[in-house]
Amino acid sequence: MGRKKREAPPSKGEGKPAEEVPKVPIFIMGKRYEVPASLTIQKAFEYAGYQLIRGCGCRGGICGACGTVYRFPDSQKIEVGLACQTVVQPNMYLTMIPFFPANRTIYDLEKIRPDLESLMKLYPDVMRCVQCNTCTKACPMDIEVMDYMAAAMRGDLAKVAELSFDCVMCGLCASRCPAEIAQYHIAILARRLYGKYILPKSEHTDAMVKRIEEGTYESKVEGLMKTDEDQLKKLYNEREIEPERAGEDWIPKDTQYL
Numbered sequence: 001m002g003r004k005k006r007e008a009p010p011s012k013g014e015g016k017p018a019e020e021v022p023k024v025p026i027f028i029m030g031k032r033y034e035v036p037a038s039l040t041i042q043k044a045f046e047y048a049g050y051q052l053i054r055g056c057g058c059r060g061g062i063c064g065a066c067g068t069v070y071r072f073p074d075s076q077k078i079e080v081g082l083a084c085q086t087v088v089q090p091n092m093y094l095t096m097i098p099f100f101p102a103n104r105t106i107y108d109l110e111k112i113r114p115d116l117e118s119l120m121k122l123y124p125d126v127m128r129c130v131q132c133n134t135c136t137k138a139c140p141m142d143i144e145v146m147d148y149m150a151a152a153m154r155g156d157l158a159k160v161a162e163l164s165f166d167c168v169m170c171g172l173c174a175s176r177c178p179a180e181i182a183q184y185h186i187a188i189l190a191r192r193l194y195g196k197y198i199l200p201k202s203e204h205t206d207a208m209v210k211r212i213e214e215g216t217y218e219s220k221v222e223g224l225m226k227t228d229e230d231q232l233k234k235l236y237n238e239r240e241i242e243p244e245r246a247g248e249d250w251i252p253k254d255t256q257y258l
């Protein structure tokens with residue numbers, strides 16, 4: 001399993017300066033703008049003069065902050081996507097939904113068990129799923145949302161965790177669900193329970209957490225906080241990086257942080 005970074009698809013004029021790219025009309029919250037056809041929705045908003053404070057995070061398809069809803073004039077269909085990953089198309093009517101007010105339950109992970117009963121108690125709406133697959137079609141991460149919901153209804157937390165691993169919490173699945181279910185909040189609960197109670201314990205992680213709690217790295221962090229920007233950049237650029245194909249027994253030459 002691995003978190004995938006989604007790249008915006010290639011578009012007409014990609015790589016050219018904005019002024020050389022043909023322009024297309026789009027509508028942002030009802031107002032018409034002409035924007036270069038190569039831009040993502042996020043960049044088109046900015047090109048049109050909007051300053052994105054909410055609904056704009058990583059710009060790389062990872063944080064899920066930029067959920068966007070759009071429609072074309074000749075279509076009934078509401079479309080959704082990530083603004084940083086979706087390239088504009090002529091006559092898109094669009095708006096961003098940086099936060100979707102889905103139901104989110106508060107719980108103490110120490111006090112719940114990894115089973116269907118816990119899931120049902122915290123999110124009884126899980127059983128309202130009618131398996132319509134609308135959520136899967138809406139997901140910009142190509143996650144089989146309906147399938148992980150089916151696994152949740154069976155109490156199969158491992159399967160929910162596996163299928164939902166790439167979720168960026170954008171909320172677009174919930175925004176389209178006819179049963180008004182908060183799929184991604186159910187999935188993160190399943191991943192938390194799976195990680196805490198079902199997966200084997202990671203001894204080296206426990207050992208590292210213990211070292212952090214004991215303050216092993218305090219003085220080093222304080223040292224870094226006093227370092228000037230140029231020196232920080234130098235340290236960052238010269239840091240030792242684990243090779244891509246390193247063996248299990250690889251350790252860095254500088255072991256002071258281990």
Ligand code: SF4
Binds near residue numbers: 181183
């Ligand atoms: S959209 Fe809602 S009801 Fe339909 S499959 Fe997904 S979770 Fe179930």
Ligand code: SF4
Binds near residue numbers: 141142168169
């Ligand atoms: S599962 Fe839902 S919240 Fe997660 S990435 Fe897909 S649409 Fe977004």
Ligand code: FES
Binds near residue numbers: 083168
């Ligand atoms: S800004 Fe992070 S996913 Fe789009």
